[in-house]
Amino acid sequence: MIRGEAYSRPIPLMAVVLVALAVHGPLLFMQLPSSSFDANFHIFFASHYVHHWFNPWNEKWFAGFSQTTYPPLTHQWIALLSNVVGLNMGYMLVQLIAVLLLPVGVYRFSRIWVDETASSYAALGSVFLGSLAFLVYQAGQLATVASAALYLNALPYFYEWMNDASFVAMAKGVAISWAAAAAHHVTLIFGIVFFAGPVLWIACQDAVHERIAASLAGAISRAAVFAVVVAAGVGVILLPFWLTLIQHPVHQIPIPHDSRANFLLHSITGINYFVIPYGAMILALPFILLRGAGTPRLRPLLFGFWLAFLFGLGGTTPLPRWLLGRAYDILTFERFTFWATLLALPFVGLLVTNLLRRFTSKAALALSLATVMTIGAALWWLKANPYRPTATVDVDPVVAFLNRDGHDTYRYLTLGFASDLAKVATYTNATSVDGDYNSARLLPEMTHYGSAQLTNAKFYGTAGMSALRSMLAHADRYGLKFVFVHDSYYEPLLTFVGWRKIEVFDHGEVTAWSKEDVPPAHQIPSDAIPPAWQGLMWGTLPLGASLLAIFLEIFLPGTRRAPLQFQMRPPQNEKQYVA
Amino acid sequence: MKWTLSIALVAATIVLIAAGLFQTRSGGGTVGIAAGRALPGFAMRPDTPEHALTILLGAVQRRDWKQALTVMRTNDAATSEDEQAMAQDWQGSNGSLRTFSSLESFDLWPQHATTDEAQIRARLNWTTPVGPVEDLRDFNLTRSGEIWTVTLPRTEPPNVPAQIVPVTYLRWDLVSGNGQDKWGTHNLDAPRVRIISMNAVNSAQGVVVMGEVENEDTVPAFVNVNATLLNASAAVIDQENSFDKIAHVLLPKAVSPYRIDFPGLDLAKVKNVRMDIKAALVPASADPVIGVMDQKIEQDLQGNPVLHGALLNQSGQTVNIPHVIASFSDSNGRVIWVSDGYVDNALLPQSSAPFAIQIPRNVATNVRSFHVVVNQYSLENS
Numbered sequence: 007m008i009r010g011e012a013y014s015r016p017i018p019l020m021a022v023v024l025v026a027l028a029v030h031g032p033l034l035f036m037q038l039p040s041s042s043f044d045a046n047f048h049i050f051f052a053s054h055y056v057h058h059w060f061n062p063w064n065e066k067w068f069a070g071f072s073q074t075t076y077p078p079l080t081h082q083w084i085a086l087l088s089n090v091v092g093l094n095m096g097y098m099l100v101q102l103i104a105v106l107l108l109p110v111g112v113y114r115f116s117r118i119w120v121d122e123t124a125s126s127y128a129a130l131g132s133v134f135l136g137s138l139a140f141l142v143y144q145a146g147q148l149a150t151v152a153s154a155a156l157y158l159n160a161l162p163y164f165y166e167w168m169n170d171a172s173f174v175a176m177a178k179g180v181a182i183s184w185a186a187a188a189a190h191h192v193t194l195i196f197g198i199v200f201f202a203g204p205v206l207w208i209a210c211q212d213a214v215h216e217r218i219a220a221s222l223a224g225a226i227s228r229a230a231v232f233a234v235v236v237a238a239g240v241g242v243i244l245l246p247f248w249l250t251l252i253q254h255p256v257h258q259i260p261i262p263h264d265s266r267a268n269f270l271l272h273s274i275t276g277i278n279y280f281v282i283p284y285g286a287m288i289l290a291l292p293f294i295l296l297r298g299a300g301t302p303r304l305r306p307l308l309f310g311f312w313l314a315f316l317f318g319l320g321g322t323t324p325l326p327r328w329l330l331g332r333a334y335d336i337l338t339f340e341r342f343t344f345w346a347t348l349l350a351l352p353f354v355g356l357l358v359t360n361l362l363r364r365f366t367s368k369a370a371l372a373l374s375l376a377t378v379m380t381i382g383a384a385l386w387w388l389k390a391n392p393y394r395p396t397a398t399v400d401v402d403p404v405v406a407f408l409n410r411d412g413h414d415t416y417r418y419l420t421l422g423f424a425s426d427l428a429k430v431a432t433y434t435n436a437t438s439v440d441g442d443y444n445s446a447r448l449l450p451e452m453t454h455y456g457s458a459q460l461t462n463a464k465f466y467g468t469a470g471m472s473a474l475r476s477m478l479a480h481a482d483r484y485g486l487k488f489v490f491v492h493d494s495y496y497e498p499l500l501t502f503v504g505w506r507k508i509e510v511f512d513h514g515e516v517t518a519w520s521k522e523d524v525p526p527a528h529q530i531p532s533d534a535i536p537p538a539w540q541g542l543m544w545g546t547l548p549l550g551a552s553l554l555a556i557f558l559e560i561f562l563p564g565t566r567r568a569p570l571q572f573q574m575r576p577p578q579n580e581k582q583y584v585a
Numbered sequence: 586m587k588w589t590l591s592i593a594l595v596a597a598t599i600v601l602i603a604a605g606l607f608q609t610r611s612g613g614g615t616v617g618i619a620a621g622r623a624l625p626g627f628a629m630r631p632d633t634p635e636h637a638l639t640i641l642l643g644a645v646q647r648r649d650w651k652q653a654l655t656v657m658r659t660n661d662a663a664t665s666e667d668e669q670a671m672a673q674d675w676q677g678s679n680g681s682l683r684t685f686s687s688l689e690s691f692d693l694w695p696q697h698a699t700t701d702e703a704q705i706r707a708r709l710n711w712t713t714p715v716g717p718v719e720d721l722r723d724f725n726l727t728r729s730g731e732i733w734t735v736t737l738p739r740t741e742p743p744n745v746p747a748q749i750v751p752v753t754y755l756r757w758d759l760v761s762g763n764g765q766d767k768w769g770t771h772n773l774d775a776p777r778v779r780i781i782s783m784n785a786v787n788s789a790q791g792v793v794v795m796g797e798v799e800n801e802d803t804v805p806a807f808v809n810v811n812a813t814l815l816n817a818s819a820a821v822i823d824q825e826n827s828f829d830k831i832a833h834v835l836l837p838k839a840v841s842p843y844r845i846d847f848p849g850l851d852l853a854k855v856k857n858v859r860m861d862i863k864a865a866l867v868p869a870s871a872d873p874v875i876g877v878m879d880q881k882i883e884q885d886l887q888g889n890p891v892l893h894g895a896l897l898n899q900s901g902q903t904v905n906i907p908h909v910i911a912s913f914s915d916s917n918g919r920v921i922w923v924s925d926g927y928v929d930n931a932l933l934p935q936s937s938a939p940f941a942i943q944i945p946r947n948v949a950t951n952v953r954s955f956h957v958v959v960n961q962y963s964l965e966n967s
Contacts, residue, residue, distance in 0.1 A: 268605055271623040295594060300587030312594055316601065323601035324608050467689045467712040475716060479828045482811075495685055498906050498962045499714045504809055504833040506867075522807065523863045 013362035013370065016126040022109045026133040029381070030105045033143065034098040038388075042146030046428035047442045049093050051076065052084035053432045056093070059085070060545040062246065062536050066431045067441030068449055069417065069484055069530040074246035074540065075446040079188035079548045080104075080149050086549075093432070101142060104152035108132050111158025116352040118165050118205060119307050121359075128355030134377035135351075136285035137344040139384035144394070146425075150341045153190035154348060156182050156555075157197045161205050164232055168209040168225040169218045174562050176228075180235050181555040187240040188548035191247065192341070194240065200314045200345050204306035211303065243547040246540040254534060256445050260335030261458045262466065264393075266321040274392060279320060282387045283343045285380025287350060294353040304353070311349040318343030336445070399426045401433070403511035404490050407518060408436040415526040417486045419477070420461045422493025427461045430490075437527060439477055439484050448534060451476040464495050471499075478503055485527025489519040622652065631656050634703035634726040635693055637733035641724075642707065645675050646688045658727060658734040674737070680905035680964045681931035686711040686718065701728045706886070715829065715906070715927050721886050745933045750901030755836070756870035757805050776806035778835065778864040782920050785858050788945070792847040794858055795923040797912055797956070800835035805869035808835050808862065812845045815857040822855060823847050830925055832910060832960040834869050841958050842912035844923035873900035875907065875932065875959040882949065885941065890949035892924070892942040896959060898932035905931045908960040909940045913952040922948040932961075 039045045051073055054064045059082075062073040073081075080100055087096035113129035120128070132138065141147040163179025166172055187194040206229050213222040220228075241248065269276030281288070298308025317326050320339040327334045361369035388394060401423075408414055414436035420427045428442050439449065440460040447453055455473035457466030463474040477486070478499070489505060491497060492515060497507075500519050509518040536544070606627065622628065631637035637656045644653035650672045657671065677683025689712040696704040702725070709720040725736045783796035794812045810831060814822040830844035880894035892911055898904050907928040912920045926942040944952065 270602070270606065270627045273622050273624055276624065295591050296587060299590035299594070302586075305590070308594075312598075316598065319602075319605075321605060321608075323598075323605040325601050464712075464714070467687065468710070468717040471712060471714065471716060475828070479826065482826070483824075495714050497714075498682070498685065499829075501962045502715055502829040502833075502908055502960065504807070504828075506807075522865050523809070 013366055014123055014359065016123040017130055019110065019113055019126065019129065022126065022129045022133065023106055025130065026106050026109050029133055031102060034102045037094055037098055038143050039101060039146050040094060042144055043425055044146035045097060046425045048081060048084065048146065048148050049097050050428040050432045051081040052088060052096065053093055055082050055085035056088055060541040062541055062544050065437045067438055068447050069437065069439050070532055071441065071446040071448065072250055072534050072536050074250045074536050074544055076443065077149065077188050077191050077244060077247060077548065078544060079185060079552055080152050082549050101148050104148065104155050105142065107155035107159060108138065111155045112348060112351050114162040115158045116355055118162060118208065119304060119352040120356050124352065124355035124359045127358040128351035131351050131354050131377065134381040135347050136380045136384040137283035137347040139381050140283050140340065141344055143385065144388055145340060147341065149190035150193055150344065153186045153193035154345065156186035156189060157193060157201060158348065160186060161201055164202065165205050165209055167232055168228045169220050171228060176232060178558045178562065179232065180239060181551065181558050183236045184239045184243055184551035185555045188243055188551050191244065200310045200349060204310040207306035208303065243551055246536055246544050250534065254448060256336055261444055261456055263338045265339040269319060269322045278391060279340055279343060282384050283347060285383055286376035287347060287354060290354050290357055293357045294350055297353055297356060307349060307352060311346055314342050314346035314349055318346050399423050399492050399516065400512045401426055401430045404430055404516060405433045407509065408434040413488065416488060416524060417484050417527045418488040418490065419486060420490045421496040422491060423461045427459060439486055448532065451480060481521055482524055485525055487520055487524040491517045491519060631732045634695065634698060634705055634733050637726055637735055638693060638705050638707065638724055641735050642688065642691045656735055658736045677929065679903055679931035679933060681929060682713055682906045682927050683929045686713045718927065745936055750934060752872065752901065754870055754872035754874060757868055759866065759868040773866050775864045776800060776802035776804050776866055778806050778808050778862055780810065780860055780862055783860060784920050785852060787852040790846065790848050792850045792852045792855060793844060795844040796920050797840050797842050798862060799840045800837055803837050805837065805867055806835050807833055807865045807867040809833065810843045810845065811861040813859040814847060814850065814855045815859060816854060817856045823850060830910065830923060832958050834867060836869060836871060842910050842923045842956065873898060873902050873904050873961065873963065875904060875961065877957045877959060880957060882952065890944045890946060892944060892955060893939065894957065895937045895939050896928065896932055897937040898934055901934045902963060902965055903931055903933055904961045905964050906962040907932055909942055909957060910960060911942050911955050911957045913944060913948060913955045915951045916953045921951055
């Protein structure tokens with residue numbers, strides 16, 4: 007076999023999965039994501055399911071909130087695994103499963119668009135994505151990654167169902183879509199536009215050009231059936247979520263997020279949300295554009311990528327604000343960049359095969375360096391980012407204080423704890439007025455100001471400090487007796503409003519403050535408490551959807567084949583523009 | 586089609602990015618959010634007085650003193666001392682309130698301009714741990730060639746000579762038989778404190794309940810005043826407390842103004858106000874002693890009435906954040922307003938600092954007397 011042929015062979019999918027395990031397994035077992043922005047949040051949600059599987063009402067944050075405000079699948083799997091390996095490792099295992107599912111999904115999704123070799127390189131590229139490393143290790147967006155991985159696995163079945171009317175494909179695609187929705191609602195909603203839209207478009211295009219057996223009407227009608235079944239299932243599986251959303255739509259004041267900044271005017275933000283997630287893929291952007299525009303069959307994918315790319319630029323362009331309206335101020339935009347990189351991977355797979363065919367080992371060396379540097383830069387950025395999350399708070403003494411001498415009969419607040427506020431909440435019996443999930447907040451002291459967590463109040467300027475002042479002013483109302491301070495910035499305020507330092511922990515790193523005459527905490531009346539039947543649904547259907555998907559994949563293996571044996575060739579009369 | 590579509594997508598992207606630049610420039614930033622300088626080519630140039638001052642204040646927001654110096658007028662090349670002095674001027678020192686503050690936003694009003702000189706008034710909105718602080722400041726700018734530079738008067742930090750300050754203040758310690766006892770929870774009678782005046786009025790923000798409270802005991806007291814508004818059917822409308830509009834620790838015979846705000850409420854709907862004062866015995870000391878001098882009601886740059894004065898730290902320890910609370914009374918001796926303000930600068934031992942407290946215009950005309958008390962936060966005692 008000549009050397010060039012070796013490079014043109016597809017990489018076995020199992021090998022790609024093993025590479026993913028080799029790269030991300032050690033990082034996850036080292037618990038690298040434990041200091042990410044959202045890891046503690048997910049673990050906190052999971053800890054509630056450990057103790058109250060069928061009761062989504064959680065008293066520990068916001069003086070009581072419903073966990074039906076966030077799809078539960080990943081949290082429930084962490085809760086299940088935590089019985090064996092503990093909460094932290096349970097989180098890492100679920101994250102690892104999502105990371106391993108991703109290259110499988112990318113491979114299968116890419117097969118809709120490009121040949122087997124390019125698809126295998128796309129799958130391999132997904133392991134080294136800067137955006138994946140960013141979401142897993144810096145942002146801690148477990149649900150986004152898990153849902154995207156599931157969704158990518160569902161779409162080939164959707165395509166196959168439209169083409170072949172295979173009921174097995176339909177059943178698998180629907181079940182995996184339900185599971186994806188049970189993991190993360192936002193991914194499903196936007197996935198319809200960015201992922202399913204191009205797939206529907208190409209199925210119709212293939213039908214029109216008679217590249218497949220199905221007629222256009224048949225493909226569209228089957229797509230409609232698929233959409234209706236998925237929508238109906240998602241409607242039922244996440245019914246408590248929708249009911250909560252209808253009852254309490256997100257009407258709070260918009261909270262600033264730096265993914266909505268203009269990256270050209272804020273260099274660090276640009277590095278964080280553009281350079282790091284795309285990495286070496288930035289060099290492939292001209293190829294993506296030219297190949298996508300020049301190949302009619304890739305145009306739907308190009309449009310999906312382009313739209314996700316623009317959304318991922320956040321406030322750099324006004325497009326997301328125009329199209330999303332009020333939702334613009336609720337969403338964060340790093341996930342769009344992740345989706346854009348996923349949509350770009352089939353193009354990248356093509357680029358890689360072209361380069362390897364022409365330059366063989368030189369290209370292999372350059373591409374290897376590019377991929378390693380991309381994920382390496384994302385991991386380096388974890389420490390180099392000046393606005394990185396820091397996990398320096400020793401929460402053990404705080405937890406011990408709250409769990410002794412009846413202190414848990416009062417509510418508490420942490421200041422300067424960043425994402426560790428969720429860690430305190432996970433392990434203490436006491437309840438807090440603060441919390442780390444903006445959409446679940448109902449207390450007027452929090453929703454009337456444009457700031458997120460009270461523990462990070464100072465980062466939201468006047469809005470944040472006004473929310474904190476408002477909460478401290480109503481300490482008696484909420485039974486708020488203890489404040490734990492890990493940032494001396496807040497000490498003048500506490501002093502002037504009549505709080506006193508009572509204990510010092512961790513050599514002065516954390517101080518406990520108390521206020522006199524605060525009555526013990528009582529349950530705050532709320533119309534958001536889910537009824538028992540919703541708790542029962544919430545505890546059974548989302549997890550059931552994922553189990554159904556697993557069983558169908560295992561017991562109906564018959565259609566596990568590439569959805570379309572499609573050989574991509576450059577358009578005729580097209581010159582080679584690579585290198 | 587390949588080139589047409591490619592060019593169309595690139596062009597659309599460029600147009601959208603350009604639109605985004607326009608949109609962002611007209612918007613404000615948020616403290617701690619959106620970090621880093623603009624990329625080369627996208628930064629504003631100091632080609633007008635407003636642009637020069639915007640660059641300066643933007644750099645202050647990011648605490649980027651190097652960039653701030655690029656629009657400052659200096660005789661020679663900027664040195665590290667210039668940068669340090671600049672940082673100290675804007676960042677504060679000695680643990681003052683300014684050291685905790687961040688410039689959140691600013692508004693500019695050109696006052697007058699010639700071809701080579703301009704004066705701009707800026708309202709600086711600072712975010713601080715004790716709430717927002719607004720600062721009015723005039724800036725002089727001069728043109729050097731194509732660019733404008735800002736001239737800032739160099740403020741010299743107070744230089745306190747080495748000295749011995751005798752300590753003669755009173756101090757009350759709390760002795761408990763059990764080291765586990767917490768502050769304020771000892772089995773001792775609460776100090777006798779009394780509300781000596783109370784007045785409820787409508788203001789632009791809502792109902793305000795205010796007055797003065799006195800510690801009538803011979804021991805220090807920690808005091809908090811609560812007010813409950815009741816309607817005609819004796820139902821509770823709202824309940825609030827004095828929060829930071831009171832000196833919580835009162836020495837024996839000391840009097841403090843208090844103010845309780847009920848935002849968004851109308852006094853016409855209030856039938857009764859129920860006052861509740863809570864007091865607890867606490868350890869306290871009379872140190873640091875802070876004198877209030879030269880108090881007079883004047884007008885600020887915008888013509889608003891303010892109570893001006895100076896605070897003198899008569900003790901030997903630094904007061905990092907002084908807090909001034911004043912009650913204003915009419916000719917009948919009735920408290921008609923209570924206002925407060927935090928002082929930006931730290932009070933070093935034996936040094937003074939000016940203060941200013943705003944008074945509503947409609948209240949100022951009726952003020953016949955005022956009573957000022959000073960609360961304080963010291964890092965040494967925290």
